[in-house]
Ligand code: SF4
């Protein structure tokens with residue numbers, strides 16, 4: 374398992390970030406424990422879609438710059454990569470500040486394309502998962518994740534960040550395949566994480582996101598950088614530190630079903646400037662409780678699961694929501710959206726990809742009632 378380190382870091386001042394990232398590596402035996410001379414190192418950022426840095430959707434460039442510098446100084450060759458959900462890679466990476474870093478250091482920054490089969494572990498739920506060949510061809514993967522809430526999966530941190538290793542529209546295909554089941558999707562995330570096995574994870578929790586994450590929420594100054602070899606323990610510890618319930622966290626429930634030891638040990642692994650009893654105040658988390666309260670009956674699950682609704686006055690008519698919908702449950706016409714809620718699998722990809730927060734996630738009456746009494 375291994376420890377989880379939390380370092381206090383209140384802002385993105387480059388000097389402060391550099392010393393925090395260095396401290397993170399040193400705490401785990403030094404960067405040479407992870408990077409050897411000549412290694413080609415994937416810096417797997419969070420570039421879910423194209424957003425200005427101030428929206429706090431993507432991994433902050435100061436953290437990516439720091440990691441790139443450390444890898445170069447250790448004799449490795451870093452490259453920055455991800456697979457955005459919908460936007461062209463270059464434009465999104467430019468907005469997020471990653472292309473500038475690539476130019477500064479003369480390194481590559483490109484999309485994770487070219488799917489190949491990921492070798493999966495014995496206990497995997499899904500036997501055939503395809504990830505970008507760049508992930509498998511890299512000698513090391515450094516996972517540069519972002520701390521955010523996630524309307525469908527409750528939270529996105531170290532483990533969920535690896536879903537971006539699945540190239541382009543194959544991601545939407547997975548949403549469609551697992552349908553309404555968050556636990557199945559969480560199980561897929563586990564398989565990807567355990568298959569890719571990043572060497573080291575650094576979590577950007579300096580300013581993360583709460584409320585309607587991962588793209589439409591509000592920034593929240595958590596003031597931390599997380600570091601670990603095993604991101605499962607870190608994600609579970611943070612769930613509680615954010616005021617969440619582990620039973621509401623699909624990733625935890627999927628791990629528990631597999632009897633993964635991190636489900637029991639995570640709290641004792643936390644070290645650094647804050648311990649596992651720390652609770653960040655007033656964090657607003659999504660409501661995912663339908664999953665644990667109901668048997669898998671699609672009709673009931675639909676009634677009990679929050680649904681996407683349109684806010685027409687904010688809509689700019691770009692059509693991205695309809696384009697990304699994996700279930701073909703959404704039609705867009707003259708700045709009006711028509712949802713087919715019978716087909717909708719509540720993946721919230723439309724909500725995630727809307728550039729102007731014109732889709733919100735709304736609880737059903739039944740779900741509100743259950744949340745009140747549970
Ligand atoms: S309408 Fe939105 S939430 Fe429903 S399936 Fe399509 S993208 Fe997912």
Ligand code: SF4
Pocket residue numbers: 683687688689690691692693694695705708710726727728729730731732
């Ligand atoms: S709801 Fe958002 S994504 Fe959909 S058309 Fe309007 S602005 Fe575009």
